[in-house]
Structure formats: structure tokens, C-alpha cells
Amino acid sequence: MTVERGLSGFTIEELCSEVGVSRRTFFNYYASKENAVLGIPVRSDTSDLEEAFVAGSGALLDDLLELHVARWEHLDLTAAEAEELTRVFEREPRLLAHFVGLAAEGERDDIALVRRRPDAPADDLRTATAVSVFGALLRPAILDYFADDSRDFRTVLTLRLDAARRVFSP
Template sequence: MRERRVAETAQSLRAEARRLTAEQGFSGFTIEELCEHVGVSRRTFFNYYASKENAVLGIAVRTDTVELDEAFVAGTGHLLDDLAELLLARWDLFAPTRAEGAELGRVFDREPRLFAHFVALAAESERDDTALALRRPDCAGDALRAATAVHLLGALLRPTVAQYFADGDTDIHGLLRQRLTVARDLLSS
């Protein structure tokens, strides 16, 4: 019951932050006004999101991926397969809908600086994932190998997400795995 209420509050804050941004622009409302629309306190807001930007993007404070990250580090499979599974497991935590993707598109059109913030967060995530990969035995401190794996999967994931939102394909797991198979074929020939 509590988990459902927490998820509903996070979703309400995220949806209202996006609606207000699309309608009024990012600087057209305050956190206090957002909280008033949702019916929560400012203090409650910061239990869910670290900033107004993160509320709009849907990046929650309490997203715990430690178990996923450690499973990746301990992985005994192929580096690229294990990294793909990590990225897909993280995707599943957020499970954005197509409606949310369209909503974010409208927000990015209205506020390009939020897209820049999103890109900066993605770059930070790539650095973090490279550090995780460096902890794996199959990278053995090889920074170039770790970074290349992370960048390759990122390059495959971006068009996969775009296809997921554009085509209505519901199997993002299959889409990413297909692209990884094609990439392996291209790189091996």
C-alpha cells in the first residue's frame, strides 16, 4: 500500500512538472506552485526529486540500482551482454510509457536547456558505468575497453529508445539485443 502511494506521488509530481513546463515554460512556475497543484509539501517534494529539473525528467532521488550494479560487476557473461542487461534492467525500473516519451518531447521542444541537462546526466551515467566496468575481471583495469563497451551500448540504446517510442514496439529488450547482434556481426567482418 505504501509503495503504491509513493509511486503515485512520484508520478503525480513528474506529470504535473511536465505539464507546467510544457504550458508555462520551466521558469514559469516554482517548486511551491508544483507542490500546491499536487497537494504535497515542499519537504515531500525533496523526498522524491533533488531538483525541479529532475522532477521534469523523472529522475527520482530514491532510485536504488546498487544490486543491479553489483550483479553487473560480478557478471560472468560477456561484457557487452551483461552491460546490455544492466541497461535494460534500469529501463525496467522507470518503464516510461509512450505518452511520457511524447510529453518529454514537448518539454524538450519548449525548454532546450532541459534536454541539455538530460544529455549531461547521460554523460555522467556513462562515466559511472565505465567505472563499474573497470571493476569487472574481464576489463582488468583496461579503461579503453570499459569506455568502448559503455559507448557502444549507449550508441545502440539511443536509437533503440527512439524506435520504441516512435514505432510502438513494446519489446525494448528484443530491440536492443537485435542491434547488439548486428553490431557484433558488423564488427567481426
């Protein structure tokens, strides 16, 4: 509906009618129309993934890799869904801004997760930098994955992380 009519071109009531749910049910699953269009539910329980990350079984960057791969697998986004999101973003650039805002929120949440680890860097700037650098690797890895989905996401993200390691520690 967003690609065809734009975000303002339909109401939540029309959306609910189209998919056969009540308005109340809609808000049990999505905080807003924007989040529904982006497929971001109110509750997505990844606490087990986050607790495993906080417990830490390895080096921080390796554990960040494991956390993001597990989140990716939990998301289960197909290439067709990614293409549809691209069309939505092209039609409604403000949704891209909304998505970027949610990603920034996620980065802040990840910084808080890193700080909870027993091996957390004592320096808050190092913690924030580790999360930011990892986010900078994650975004192009997602694009790479959809450009060539013959490789699994772990492989694509690991290649980016290994390249960053070589850049920072030649």
C-alpha cells in the same frame, strides 16, 4: 506545467501545491525542479542490478545489455510519458542539455561499474569505449522502441547490439 508555461513559468511551490506535497517532501524525492520535470528521483535503488552486472555472468556486452534492459524495466516509461518528455524538450531545450549531462554522468558511472568486474578490460580505453559504444546503441533503440512498441525493449536493443557486432566483426 513545463509544456504550458516553460520551466521558468512556475515555481517549485506552485508545483508542490498542484500535486499536493510540501516543499520538504519535494526535495526528499527530487534534487531540482529540472529533475522533477524529467522524472529523475534522488534515490532510485538499482544497486541489485549493478551488483549483478559487476559479478558478471557472461560476456561484457551481453551483461551490459542485461543491465540496460533491467534499468529500462525499472524505469517503466510509457509511450505517453515519452511523448510528454518530447514536448518538454521542445519547449525547454535547456532541459535536454540537462538530460544529456545526466546521461554523461551515467556513462561515467557505468565505466566505473565495468572497472569493478573481475573480467574488466585491463585497458581503460577499452572499458570507456565499450560503455560509449553501448550508449550509442541505446539511444536509437529507445527511439525505435517508441516508434514501434509492438516489440519489447530487449528485442529492439538486442537487434542494435547484433548489428554492431556484425559491423565490428564481419
